[in-house]
Amino acid sequence: MRYQTKGTCSTAIDVELKDGVIDSVVFTGGCNGNLKGISALVKGMTPEEAISRLKGIRCGFKQTSCPDQLARALESMI
Numbered sequence: 001m002r003y004q005t006k007g008t009c010s011t012a013i014d015v016e017l018k019d020g021v022i023d024s025v026v027f028t029g030g031c032n033g034n035l036k037g038i039s040a041l042v043k044g045m046t047p048e049e050a051i052s053r054l055k056g057i058r059c060g061f062k063q064t065s066c067p068d069q070l071a072r073a074l075e076s077m078i
Contacts, residue, residue, distance in 0.1 A: 003073035007064045010035065013073050021046055022074075030066050038067055047074040 003013045010030030016023045025039040042050045051071045059065035064072075 001073070001077055003069070003076065005066070005069040005073075007062055008059065008066050008069050010066050010069070013066075013070055015070070015073050015077065017047065017077060022050060025070065027066060035066055038070065042070070047078050050074055 001015050003015065005011055005013060008030065010027045012028040014024075014026045014028075016025075022042050022045050025042055027035040027039070038054075042054075051074050054067040055071035055075075057065045057067045
């Protein structure tokens with residue numbers, strides 16, 4: 001599923017679930033190394049676990065962040 005982000009440097013997130021767990025996450029744009037790290041860390045987690053860890057994280061003075069947008073993408077999938 002492709003999720004169009006709002007309010008972040010990344011512009012989209014592609015998320016794949018397999019058997020109820022996160023199989024892959026690919027961000028378009030944003031801070032490449034950090035977002036690859038987040039993607040690797042959430043792989044194998046349930047969407048609910050990732051949401052509980054990432055939702056509400058802010059980037060500087062922004063109301064959201066790439067991790068928060070990933071949580072919102074996952075919420076829209078479950």
